[in-house]
Amino acid sequence: xxxxxxxxxxxxxxxxxxxxxxxxxxxxxxxxxxxxxxxxxxxxxxxxxxxxxxxxxxxxxxxxxxxxxxxxxxxxxxxxxxxxxxxxxxxxxxxxxxxxxxxxxxxxxxxxxxxxxxxxxxxxxxxxxxxxxxxxxxxxxxxxxxxxxxxxxxxxxxxxxxxxxxxxxxxxxxxxxxxxxxxxxxxxxxxxxxxxxxxxxxxxxxxxxxxxxxxxxxxxxxxxxxxxxxxxxxxxxxxxxxxxxxxxxxxxxxxxxxxxxxxxxxxxxxxxxxxxxxxxxxxxxxxxxxxxxxxxxxxxxxxxxxxxxxxxxxxxxxxxxxxxxxxxxxxxxxxxxxxxxxxxxxxxxxxxxxxxxxxxxxxxxxxxxxxxxxxxxxxxxxxxxxxxxxxxxxxxxxxxxxxxxxxxxxxxxxxxxxxxxxxxxxxxxxxxxxxxxxxxxxxxxxxxxxxxxxxxxxxxxxxxxxxxxxxxxxxxxxxxxxxxxxxxxxxxxxxxxxxxxxxxxxxxxxxxxxxxxxxxxxxxxxxxxxxxxxxxxxxxxxxxxxxxxxxxxxxxxxxxxxxxxxxxxxxxxxxxxxxxxxxxxxxxxxxxxxxxxxxxxxxxxxxxxxxxxxxxxxxxxxxxxxxxxxxxxxxxx
Numbered sequence: 001x002x003x004x005x006x007x008x009x010x011x012x013x014x015x016x017x018x019x020x021x022x023x024x025x026x027x028x029x030x031x032x033x034x035x036x037x038x039x040x041x042x043x044x045x046x047x048x049x050x051x052x053x054x055x056x057x058x059x060x061x062x063x064x065x066x067x068x069x070x071x072x073x074x075x076x077x078x079x080x081x082x083x084x085x086x087x088x089x090x091x092x093x094x095x096x097x098x099x100x101x102x103x104x105x106x107x108x109x110x111x112x113x114x115x116x117x118x119x120x121x122x123x124x125x126x127x128x129x130x131x132x133x134x135x136x137x138x139x140x141x142x143x144x145x146x147x148x149x150x151x152x153x154x155x156x157x158x159x160x161x162x163x164x165x166x167x168x169x170x171x172x173x174x175x176x177x178x179x180x181x182x183x184x185x186x187x188x189x190x191x192x193x194x195x196x197x198x199x200x201x202x203x204x205x206x207x208x209x210x211x212x213x214x215x216x217x218x219x220x221x222x223x224x225x226x227x228x229x230x231x232x233x234x235x236x237x238x239x240x241x242x243x244x245x246x247x248x249x250x251x252x253x254x255x256x257x258x259x260x261x262x263x264x265x266x267x268x269x270x271x272x273x274x275x276x277x278x279x280x281x282x283x284x285x286x287x288x289x290x291x292x293x294x295x296x297x298x299x300x301x302x303x304x305x306x307x308x309x310x311x312x313x314x315x316x317x318x319x320x321x322x323x324x325x326x327x328x329x330x331x332x333x334x335x336x337x338x339x340x341x342x343x344x345x346x347x348x349x350x351x352x353x354x355x356x357x358x359x360x361x362x363x364x365x366x367x368x369x370x371x372x373x374x375x376x377x378x379x380x381x382x383x384x385x386x387x388x389x390x391x392x393x394x395x396x397x398x399x400x401x402x403x404x405x406x407x408x409x410x411x412x413x414x415x416x417x418x419x420x421x422x423x424x425x426x427x428x429x430x431x432x433x434x435x436x437x438x439x440x441x442x443x444x445x446x447x448x449x450x451x452x453x454x455x456x457x458x459x460x461x462x463x464x465x466x467x468x469x470x471x472x473x474x475x476x477x478x479x480x481x482x483x484x485x486x487x488x489x490x491x492x493x494x495x496x497x498x499x500x501x502x503x504x505x506x507x508x509x510x511x512x513x514x515x516x517x518x519x520x521x522x523x524x525x526x527x528x529x530x531x532x533x534x535x536x537x538x539x540x541x542x543x544x545x546x547x548x549x550x551x552x553x554x555x556x557x558x559x560x561x562x563x564x565x566x567x568x569x570x571x572x573x574x575x576x577x578x579x580x581x582x583x584x585x586x587x588x589x590x591x592x593x594x595x596x597x598x599x600x601x602x603x604x605x606x607x608x609x610x611x612x613x614x615x616x617x618x619x620x621x622x623x624x625x626x627x628x629x630x631x632x633x634x635x636x637x
Contacts, residue, residue, distance in 0.1 A: 012038075013038035013039070014037050014038040014039040014041075015037070015038065016037070016038040017035055017036070017037060017038075018035070018036050018037070018038060019033050019035060019036075019047070020033045020034045020035075020036050020042065020605075021033060023637060024637075028047060028048060028049050029048065029049060030048055030049055030050065031048055032046045032047065032048040032051055032053050033046060033047065033048065034046045035047060039602055039603070040602060040603050040604050040605070040633075041602070043056075044056030044057070167185060167186045167187065169187065169188055169189055171189075173189035174189070174191070176191065177189040177190060177191050178190055178191070178193065178196075180195060361381075364379075365379040365380050365381055366379060366380045366381070367380045367381035367382065368381055369381045372384075391406060391407055391408040392408050393408065393410075394410060394411055395411070396410075396411030397409065397410050397411055398411075400424075400425060409425065409426075409427075411427075412427025413427065415429065416428055416429055417429075417430060451467065451468075456468060465478065491507060491508070496508060538558065538559060538560050539558065539560070540558065540560040540561065540562060540583075541557045541558035541560065541561040541562075542561075542562060542563075543557075543561045543562065543563040543582075544563060544564070545563065545564040545566040545587075546563050546564065546565060546566060546567070546569045547566035547567030547568075547569060547589065547591070548567055548568070548569050549569055549570070550569065550570040550571075550572045550596060551563065551569055551570070551571055551572065552571075552572035552573070552574065552575065553571075553572075553574055553580055553582060553618065554574060554575065554576070555574060555576055555578035555580055556576070559578065559579065559580050559581065560580070560581050561580065561581075561582050561583070562582065562583035562584075562585070563582065563583075563584060563585075564584075564585050564586075564587055565584050565585065565586045565587065565590040565591065565593060565608070566587050566589045566590065566591075567589050567590070567591040568591025568592045568593075568594075569591065569593065569594075570593075570594045570595070570596050571593055571594070571595050571596070571616070571631070572596050572597065573596070573597050573598060573618075573620055573627070573629045574618065574620045574629075576620070577620055577621055577622055578618075578619075578620055579617075579618070579619050579620075580617075580618045581615060581616070581617055581618075582615070582616040582618065583613065583614075583615060583616075584613065584614045584616055585611075585612075585613050586607070586608060586609060586610055586611060586612045586613070587610060588610045590608040590609070590610060590612075591608060592606075592608060593606050595631060597629070598629045598630065598631045599627075599628045599629045599630060600629075600630045600631070601630075601631045601632075601633075602630075602631075602632055602633070603617075603631075603632040603633035603634055604633045604634055604635035605633075605635070606633055606635075607635075611637075612635070612636075612637055613635075613636040613637065614633055614634060614635055614636060615633075615634040615636060616631060616632075616633060617630075617631070617632040617633075617634070618630070618631055
């Protein structure tokens with residue numbers, strides 16, 4: 001333990017070891033309890049007044065012990081001083097050594113990977129223990145397994161030799177038997193050689209190979225010595241000519257191929273022997289031909305009569321329209337879009353059907369079209385009449401009719417309008433006498449009307465009030481003081497209904513001492529830093545019984561709260577930055593309290609024991625980007 005001299009308990013409590021006792025200050029008792037640091041974190045050691053329990057790794061001088069408790073207990077062999085030739089058996093296995101005597105037995109697991117080497121009969125004599133009493137199993141053993149009779153004392157019984165779980169037979173087997181393995185863990189004697197591979201047929205000296213040992217198809221080999229062959233079993237290949245007699249016997253030639261018709265010397269070829277389609281050959285001598293049977297080819301022109309008979313030409317193709325000598329082509333024979341072709345001979349064309357392109361000027365009217373001609377209404381291109389001169393010289397000029405010819409009226413000055421005296425027009429300013437009737441002052445009049453003429457000499461409301469020396473109605477800043485009032489302004493009119501400050505506060509419900517507190521420099525404000533010079537107390541909030549769901553305490557209802565644990569539920573993190581203290585009391589139905597989303601949870605272990613009580617210290621802090629929360633549990637029993 002570190003030196004705690006001059007150290008505060010609050011700064012060193014975690015460095016102090018404690019017993020997780022049932023009640024504070026109980027210390028060790030008969031119950032095994034964990035050893036914790038001052039913060040409640042348990043270590044791998046648990047103790048009672050009678051037992052030390054290590055739940056983690058146990059090391060001696062830095063070396064971790066890996067043996068189990070059972071393996072350590074197996075080291076106790078019992079009480080054996082020596083063994084005699086009349087005693088029982090020593091069994092050496094990978095699990096340990098078993099010793100059996102006439103009166104006792106024990107097993108010691110000395111090494112899970114026990115390997116015996118150089119163990120021979122010379123290492124055993126009748127003066128200590130007979131070889132018949134040694135059984136070696138489940139080990140890798142190297143020893144003398146053959147020699148002269150003098151090399152052994154008694155009968156060495158191998159028993160069941162199991163190397164790595166492999167079991168050997170315990171007897172000599174029968175004459176002619178083979179040893180075989182099952183592919184996993186057993187070797188045994190067998191008389192069945194069905195699993196033998198790589199057998200050499202050259203070594204067969206007697207007996208007959210059964211038919212079942214031959215493959216379905218014999219390999220390529222000479223059959224010169226084969227006898228009693230049956231020609232009906234020939235399934236492939238060709239019989240040499242030498243094997244045929246000079247004259248074939250009477251037999252069916254249905255399967256003969258490559259027959260040469262030139263060799264036919266008699267008889268008639270049946271119709272069935274002709275192919276469905278005759279090969280290319282001269283049919284000049286054929287008679288009684290039926291044109292209905294023509295299935296391909298082209299009939300020569302010479303076979304047609306000079307004039308074709310009346311018949312349907314629906315199937316004729318490659319017809320040349322140039323050969324049409326009479327009749328009219330039906331509309332259905334024309335495509336939806338005519339090909340590029342001259343329409344010079346088309347008549348009764350409808351110009352409304354023009355969908356693209358440009359009509360040439362020659363199609364618009366008679367005469368010659370040019371940039372100096374115009375298209376007259378009679379459909380002819382004409383030259384404009386001579387003698388017209390444009391009299392205008394300035395942008396904005398207009399042409400008017402003078403006494404005898406067109407003349408120019410120059411643009412008027414800004415703000416003038418076109419006025420007529422009944423004969424000639426002119427630009428003039430508007431005069432009072434020029435206006436009669438109603439005038440739309442919104443859209444027909446511009447400028448300002450002077451005060452002398454009944455106007456305000458302004459274009460805005462504020463300008464008009466200034467010009468008239470008037471104040472605005474409603475909310476405004478025109479009135480800066482009221483000096484002519486002789487009665488108090490009522491509250492309903494925005495006043496106080498009073499003539500003094502005290503009466504005004506009373507009328508407004510702000511009387512000091514009854515409605516509001518008097519100013520005190522010690523008053524705390526939520527947005528003003530201050531320092532308390534006196535303590536304060538806080539009421540506690542009863543949060544009821546929690547038996548399910550999630551209980552998220554809120555500082556708005558109080559920073560000190562208490563509740564009953566009446567069933568398994570979850571404790572959530574407050575939604576606002578705060579420090580809170582909760583008192584949790586277990587009743588008979590108390591359940592497990594789980595936490596949700598806390599950054600750190602530490603302290604004492606919670607229980608569900610009826611009557612147990614706990615302080616839950618909660619801190620929630622958000623730095624603007626991340627929320628941190630901590631829960632510390634303190635058991636009160």
